Amino acid sequence: QAGLIANARLTTHLAKYGYRPVPITPSLWTHGTRPINFSLVVDDFGIKYVGKEHALHLLDALRDLYAVTEDWDGSLFSGLTIQWNYADQYVDISMPHYIPSMLHRFQHPTPKKHQGAPHSWTIPTYGASVQYASLPDDSPILSAAEIIDIQQKVGTLLYYAVSVDPFMLAALGTIASSQAKATQLTKDECLWLMDYAASNPLSIIRYAASGMVLHIHSDASYLSETRARSRGAGHFFLSSQPDDPTRPPDTMPTLNGPIHTMCKIIDVVVGSAAEAEIGAGYLNGQDAVPIITTLRELGHPQPPTPIQVDNTTSEGFANGTMKQKRSKAMDMR
Numbered sequence: 001q002a003g004l005i006a007n008a009r010l011t012t013h014l015a016k017y018g019y020r021p022v023p024i025t026p027s028l029w030t031h032g033t034r035p036i037n038f039s040l041v042v043d044d045f046g047i048k049y050v051g052k053e054h055a056l057h058l059l060d061a062l063r064d065l066y067a068v069t070e071d072w073d074g075s076l077f078s079g080l081t082i083q084w085n086y087a088d089q090y091v092d093i094s095m096p097h098y099i100p101s102m103l104h105r106f107q108h109p110t111p112k113k114h115q116g117a118p119h120s121w122t123i124p125t126y127g128a129s130v131q132y133a134s135l136p137d138d139s140p141i142l143s144a145a146e147i148i149d150i151q152q153k154v155g156t157l158l159y160y161a162v163s164v165d166p167f168m169l170a171a172l173g174t175i176a177s178s179q180a181k182a183t184q185l186t187k188d189e190c191l192w193l194m195d196y197a198a199s200n201p202l203s204i205i206r207y208a209a210s211g212m213v214l215h216i217h218s219d220a221s222y223l224s225e226t227r228a229r230s231r232g233a234g235h236f237f238l239s240s241q242p243d244d245p246t247r248p249p250d251t252m253p254t255l256n257g258p259i260h261t262m263c264k265i266i267d268v269v270v271g272s273a274a275e276a277e278i279g280a281g282y283l284n285g286q287d288a289v290p291i292i293t294t295l296r297e298l299g300h301p302q303p304p305t306p307i308q309v310d311n312t313t314s315e316g317f318a319n320g321t322m323k324q325k326r327s328k329a330m331d332m333r
Helices: 002-015 052-063 098-106 144-163 166-181 184-199 273-297 312-319
Strands: 019-021 028-031 036-041 044-049 080-085 090-094 204-208 213-225 229-239 260-265
Touching: 002 019, 002 052, 028 273, 036 052, 044 052, 098 144, 098 184, 144 166, 144 184, 166 184, 166 229, 166 260, 213 273, 229 273, 260 273, 273 312
Parallel strands: none
Antiparallel strands: 019 028, 028 036, 036 044, 080 090, 090 204, 213 229, 229 260
């Protein structure tokens, strides 16, 4: 209630100076005529402006009612450490103190052997025409205290993974899907992930200057999870226009750091790899909608969003160049 009252007071005050929340994206504000936007998290303002006089206008408006401190370097916002390099046109995002604090909280030691992978893997049987599924997990059920410990570790690492280390997301999703009835195998996977975090305590995502057009690379892994489930994933990044005439012919838009990574277990049992790819494309499309809206409200017009896949069946199905006639499995969806 106190937060609601404070927000209403701020909204009324800034409206006198031409500032207002954008229609859809929560906590994002803009000005009616000035080239300035800001994101508001509790009482922290992350400001994007063109021309310092516009930032000073916002500061003067805030000082009429509040005591304000400022950081013109923009080096810290919402727990993220931000290192700007305008000369070379890139910015690095990191959380350098997060993992050491987490390891201290859970008293997890640094492993003797460097752990470079965030989760274990199923070793393929090379040369065999049939790859058998893993045996069911029959390891002992954990105690209530051990389950709570795993849930706390998953919750703590999830914020870090979403922010700066998306490599953790697949492992976190698998552990989270079984944490309610966690077994010794779940605990072992959690310890593996903690060893990975201890071995790689500083992840940095670098964003290069771009045309601010959203691109998505979509993929799926068929029957890679327990109980005949599959996983969908997506790499969301900002780059140039898909048909940029200044780009060399037959080249794709330049890759960039992820502004979002989709990594989810598909919630239905799919009947083929192509169906898994279509499901992953659908999930990525869902996640793209609010990002496209935010980019437009920030002043970056968006063309139809290109989604790159690696399965010709899913590409033909999505673009209407291939018609499915006999696939009752897809009709069920």
